[in-house]
Structures are given as structure tokens and as C-alpha cells.
Amino acid sequence: MENENSTLQLTCLHDRHLALCAKMSPFAGFDMPIQYSGITEEHNAVRNAVGMFDVSHMGEIFVSGPDSRRFVNHIFTNDVTDLPAGKILYGMMLYPDGGTVDDLLVYKETAPDGFLLVVNASNIAKDEAWIRENAAGFDVVIRNESPDWGQIAVQGPGAEKAVVEVLGLAEAAPLGFYEFCETAWEGVRLILSRTGYTGEDGFELYTTPEKICRMWDKLLAAGVVPCGLGCRDTLRFEAGLPLYGDELSPEISPVMAGFSMFCKLDKDEFIGKEALAAQKAGGVARKLVGIEIHDKAIPRAGYPVELEDGTEVGVVTTGYHSITLDKSICFALVDAAYAPLGTPLWIRIRKKTFPGEVVRKRFYQTNYKK
Amino acid sequence: MAKIIEGLKYAPTHEWVRVEGGVAVIGVTDFAQMEMGDITYVDAPEVDDEVVAGEEFGALESVKASSDLISPVSGKVVEVNAELEDAPEKINEDAFANWIIKVEMSDPSELDALLDAAAYKNISE
Structure with a gap:
């Protein structure tokens, strides 16, 4: 299909997708690959071997400053009070009525006040505005670095072998699920995270667009199967994972969606806490x-x-x-x-x-x- | 490149028709199967169902989406390709060899409104 919308954003890997003759489609304002060889083949590659996804469209918002931990706890449903460096939590940002602003990952960086919020591509601008709007009275610095980062997800039972052997990242092996490390690849800063959206073991790698392209080429040459958004959806669906806009939305709270375990009602406060408590007590x-x-x-x-x-x-x-x-x-x-x-x-x-x-x-x- | 076969009639909604006497053999084009990707289910009518030209008679499901099947002609379904029930992927393998239904036409002049191969080629590129 021709790219008819010239306002679509392109990820750093866009020319690679075209070279692989991917079927492209607009998603969250980006021209993204839906499939390369076929959804079924790509899906099975992730379940049985190893596949890789261009997820450079995802948003990276950094929060730092003296009040960062208290602030993240204010806007996020999960509890970062004791979250140590190198650990990740899944949770949501909510409106006061309990509706969902977004679901996201929060990374606790090595810097004592450093947090990274990884948000859905479709919500980057909305989330940044929401975060800034609610930061009044908190001494924090908010940096939306989304355009500066590329991201690849390497997923499947063969993911560890691919990341360790093809990319030479031995530090991947000891990571547990929802753990990450801040390291370097070819001398450039890399965030290496044992996370994903497929129900399989895997990694998400964040670095500069230039290095993401080099990683993609190496993984491709080593036989890692390029996978599009089509199978990303079939994989996350089978694993019971929600997609913002479908299973979580301003009208669908985490309690309605059955994700209460990521909402810590025993925390002092967070935006939407009272509404969620009422939903839990009174039913939805x-x-x-x-x-x-x-x-x-x-x-x-x-x-x-x-x-x-x-x-x-x-x-x-x-x-x-x-x-x-x-x-x-x-x-x-x-x-x-x-x-x-x-x-x-x-x-x-x-x-x-x-x-x-x-x-x-x-x-x-x-x-x-x- | 999508394959197009000379001598068939084509609907702009990407169905093909092969005329065998008073019967229209109906399938979807190679272009349609390429656009849909892996076909996982064929929702076909039953024998003796009536179909109407320009109206939906069933659907193809791919992993990602469902796509209505539009009948190019009116008439009565006289045969349904039972092979596709368990092997819908045959449409991906060869869309022209794997017909979906056969219809006894009630008004063969409806065929005149369909496209020939050259005209269909123009709209499927």
C-alpha cells in the first residue's frame, strides 16, 4: 500500500521494513510493518524460536529530581516506594474517575532519582501532557526523549542465545523477568531489559537509532525472524495481555479489566485511587x-x-x-x-x-x- | 505480482466467476488473497441458499481481519467447496483453483456488468 499520509512518522528501521517487502500500515501515527512473511509464520517463530520487532515507536519519558519517587507513585498505580535500581514494574496511569490514561512500564535507573516510563506510542503526547500537568508541587524534571531512542524487542525461547551470542551481550543472561541493566553496545548507551509483550521470554533493547539499525542487521543475518505488529497482537492476546484502546481506555479501568494486582490500594495515594477503591468495594x-x-x-x-x-x-x-x-x-x-x-x-x-x-x-x- | 487469468469475469470487489453453462463458479482473486494474508476460515453459505448480485454471501477470515464475500451474480447455491472447510489456506496457495461456491444463475445477463481480465488488472494494481 502506498504511504498516502505524508504526516506519518517513520522509525529508524523504516527503510529496512521496505527492503524486506513488509506490508506497511499506519499505527499510532507511524508507518509500521504489519507483517513480513505472514502473521502465522512470524507468530510461530516467536513461540518456538526467536523473532524481533521494531518497537521504536514506543515512548520513553524520563523523570528525575528530588521528588521523583514520590511523584511517580502519585501518577502510577503500582508501588515504586521500594523499587530498587534495575527493576521494572508494570502498571497504569489513571484519571481521577479510575479510567485509564495509559498502561506503562516504570524502570528504576541506577541514578538514585532516575525513573524511565515506557509508554504506548499512541499516547506519548497525551501522557507527557498528563505527567506535566500533575507535576505541580513536585520538584521533578520530565524529559520526553521518545524521538531519540530506537527500540527492538527480541522475543522467544531463543532470545537469550541471540542477544548473548549475536549481539555479544553476556549481561543479558543473568537478568530475571522484569529486570534490566544499563550498559553499552559498541560504546553507546544501551538499556537492556528482560521484558516483552508476547508471553515468551525475551528482551527489549533501547539505544540510539543508529545502533538499533546495526543490531537489527546483525540479528537478521543470524536468522532472527522479523515480526510485524500483526503477530505482536496475536501473541499478546494469547498471553492475556491488554492493548490500550481495546482492553484499557478512559472508559475501562484496571479493575474492570481484571488488572487490580497492578494497582496498590494500600499505597498512601495515587491519582484514581479513591475511584478504584470504590469500584472494588461496590463492584463494576x-x-x-x-x-x-x-x-x-x-x-x-x-x-x-x-x-x-x-x-x-x-x-x-x-x-x-x-x-x-x-x-x-x-x-x-x-x-x-x-x-x-x-x-x-x-x-x-x-x-x-x-x-x-x-x-x-x-x-x-x-x-x-x- | 498478483496473477490474473484470461477468460474469467471479475467483480470490482475481487471475486472471479467462471461460467459453466448456467452455473457460475465463484472464488476470490489472487490479489484478494494476497491482500488478506493467511486465510483461516471460510464462512460460506449452504446449498440451496439464495445469493443476490452485489450482496454479501459469506466471509473470508484471515488472522487479522474478516472480509465480506460479495456475490457477482444472483441465483441459488448448488455446490459449496467442502475442501475449504478444513483447508482454507488452499485459497492462499491458488486462489483460482480453489472456488468457493457454484451458483445456478437466475439472470445470466448480470455477467455483462462484470469486468474482463484487462479491466480488472487496472483496478487491482
């Missing part, structure tokens, strides 16, 4: 569930979830015929009364309805490094 109208249907038809985002008599009780947020599990499954927001596991529900797909039932959202048994 709708909850995010997994649904499996016993047919090859595929539930897609927006399709209605119904009772047997046709009463609409919810809507699909993401759905696929799972590549790894060979089942038609979806996430759906449903009236809380129908959220318990095993509840029979029907999904309307075009002219027919298909029976199914509520199942655990983590469809796929993840293989993270212990």
Missing part, C-alpha cells in the same frame, strides 16, 4: 472476560455478546482464531453478572450466533524467565 457494571466459542468462526472486536435469547450483555474487544491453541477465543467486556468462569455466552458473528463460555483470560501458558 462490566468486566473483561475471556470467551471461547466452539467453532472456527472468529469473534472480532465490536461483535455483540448475547444470552441464548438474544439479549445483548457485552461486546468483543479483541478476538482471533488462536494460532497456538487452534481455538476461537476473544476478550469481551460483559455485564458483571455474566463474568464468572463457565458462564455460557453467545457471540453474534454476522448472521449467526455461536455458543461459547467464559474461560480464563490467560489463554496461553506463558514462558517467562523465572
